[in-house]
Amino acid sequence: MRVFVTGARGLLGAAVVERFRTAGMEVYGTMRQPSPPAPLSHSVGEGESPSPASRERGLGGEGYLSLDITQPAQVRAVFDALRPDLVIHCAAMTNVDACERQPQEAYRVNAFGAEVIASHCQRLGAVCVYISTDYVFDGSKRAPYHEYDAENPLSVYGRSKLAGEQAVRAFCPRHYIVRVAWLYGKQRKSFPQFVLEQARAGTSPVVISDQIGSPTYVADVADRLLQLIQTDCYGTYHLTNAEPVSRYEFACALLALAGLEIAPTPLPFRAWRTPAPRPIYSALTSWRVEWAGVAPMPSWKDALQRFWADLC
Ligand SMILES: NC(=O)c1ccc[n+]([C@@H]2O[C@H](COP(=O)([O-])OP(=O)(O)OC[C@H]3O[C@@H](n4cnc5c(N)ncnc54)[C@H](OP(=O)(O)O)[C@@H]3O)[C@@H](O)[C@H]2O)c1
Numbered sequence: 001m002r003v004f005v006t007g008a009r010g011l012l013g014a015a016v017v018e019r020f021r022t023a024g025m026e027v028y029g030t031m032r033q034p035s036p037p038a039p040l041s042h043s044v045g046e047g048e049s050p051s052p053a054s055r056e057r058g059l060g061g062e063g064y065l066s067l068d069i070t071q072p073a074q075v076r077a078v079f080d081a082l083r084p085d086l087v088i089h090c091a092a093m094t095n096v097d098a099c100e101r102q103p104q105e106a107y108r109v110n111a112f113g114a115e116v117i118a119s120h121c122q123r124l125g126a127v128c129v130y131i132s133t134d135y136v137f138d139g140s141k142r143a144p145y146h147e148y149d150a151e152n153p154l155s156v157y158g159r160s161k162l163a164g165e166q167a168v169r170a171f172c173p174r175h176y177i178v179r180v181a182w183l184y185g186k187q188r189k190s191f192p193q194f195v196l197e198q199a200r201a202g203t204s205p206v207v208i209s210d211q212i213g214s215p216t217y218v219a220d221v222a223d224r225l226l227q228l229i230q231t232d233c234y235g236t237y238h239l240t241n242a243e244p245v246s247r248y249e250f251a252c253a254l255l256a257l258a259g260l261e262i263a264p265t266p267l268p269f270r271a272w273r274t275p276a277p278r279p280i281y282s283a284l285t286s287w288r289v290e291w292a293g294v295a296p297m298p299s300w301k302d303a304l305q306r307f308w309a310d311l312c
Helices: 011-022 052-057 072-082 096-101 103-124 156-171 191-200 218-228 247-257 300-311
Strands: 002-006 026-031 086-089 127-133 175-180 206-208 235-238 265-267
Touching: 002 011, 002 072, 011 026, 011 086, 011 218, 072 103, 086 103, 096 103, 096 156, 103 127, 103 156, 127 156, 156 175, 175 218, 191 247, 206 247, 218 300, 247 300
Parallel strands: 002 026, 002 086, 086 127, 127 175, 175 235, 206 265
Antiparallel strands: none
16 A cells, blocks of 8 residues: 655654554655755656655655645645555644644645645545544533534634645545544654653643643554554544543653652643633544444553653
């Protein structure tokens, strides 16, 4: 199977590339084109397939193909060259506050980019996997959200990602929309590394005490994605580590694993001032993962232990 992963240098994208390559798939990862953009023909020319040698040379940088998902001509050329069977669309504008400040850019990347990717998947008969977010929900339910709960995003980020979901549903019937949340992993600095860094420097990390969610290890998402895409049960899925937890409790569990005797400083959610509103409660649960025959996601405690072991 020929797989094409957008945002392959990102936290989740890198884990997906690694997991799918380990499973023996032919995987191509893309990164955004450096600025100023080089002509696409320097990476993958229209109508030609990148040879293994060109991949080794790392045209596009570090072995990734260059692609800006908001440039329709580039997307067309890369699709025509690669002719993927499956596209895992991880690329997004993920800085929630930056999205609030630059709504047009947020919609361009998260909604229009998804429209372009989904329409080329449909044109070439590829299955489209769109990675979405817990921030499509407003948090008022105060219990884990399942796949049939109504969305009501609070922020530009959430609204632009929901617009991306809607585009994928409309443009490419053979799709999986996979909502993830509070991602962490080894691939780049994420919440656990921030907590550890502060604690190791002797500073008590300030952590929101009463925000509840589903911290999720990217290795688990990548693993279940591999199972999910083999089911042909298209539609919307929640893929997060099981059992809701507050950021504070999660940070305490991490510090205990690391043997660091420093307690985080709790900050109430209402005192957390950010440009973008966030849901106070955004834990997810999945009904559809089990129905599709995919192994349930492990608990956040189990995932955190494996992450810690991987980090050491
Ligand atoms: N992180 C979380 O906690 C979280 C929570 C819920 C949902 N999600 C969703 O999960 C997915 C993966 O998130 P992540 O945290 O792994 O992302 P990330 O580490 O921020 O990586 C996102 C990637 O998107 C690429 N990108 C951005 N704009 C692009 C453009 N115009 N064209 C091509 N590539 C572009 C970037 O490429 P370059 O590196 O080349 O710039 C970057 O590597 C996203 O869809 C996100 O919305 C994440």
